[in-house]
Amino acid sequence: MVIELLKFKISAEMQKTYVQKDAEIWTTALAQYPGFLGKEVWLNPHDSTEIIFVIRWATKEHWQAIPFAELEAVEQNFAAALGDTYKLVESAEYQVQTEFSSFVKL
Template identity: 65%
Template sequence: MVIEFLKFKVDPDLREAYIQKDAEIWTTALARYPGFLGKEVWINPHNFTEVVFVIHWETKEHWQAIPTEDLQAIEQTFSQAVGHGYELVESGEYQVRKFPHS
């Protein structure tokens, strides 16, 4: 499993609407692609501007197979719905390692 990690700075007054629209637009769109396993939303209780998305993909190939044009169209729809009160501040890729319990 591969993790797509995205950290955003969001206007704190828009945070809940931002998260709801993300679920409606981004998560719904990504769920249509093969290899999408799910998505978690992490909010920082001490920093109301921080929103983290942890997106689970079966493989990196599945994740990277989404056409750029599709991603741009989804982002355009999303930004029209929520405005410009957010900024991507960090992104990364992680692999999940599981170890047997002793």
């Protein structure tokens, strides 16, 4: 499994709307693709302007197979719904380690 982590900044007043529109637009679009396993929304209790999305993919190949033009179209739809109210501040990729015996001796 591969994790796509996205961190956004948005005004505290827009947070609820942002999360709702993300579910309607982005999550709905991503759920149509093979390999999409789910998405979590993390809200920082100490910074109401920070939202983190943790998106789970079966493999990196599934994630990377989404055509760029389709991602652009979804982003344009999302931006039209929210305007210039958010900023991507971090994007990262993680792999889920399921076997720890080679790393940790118990």
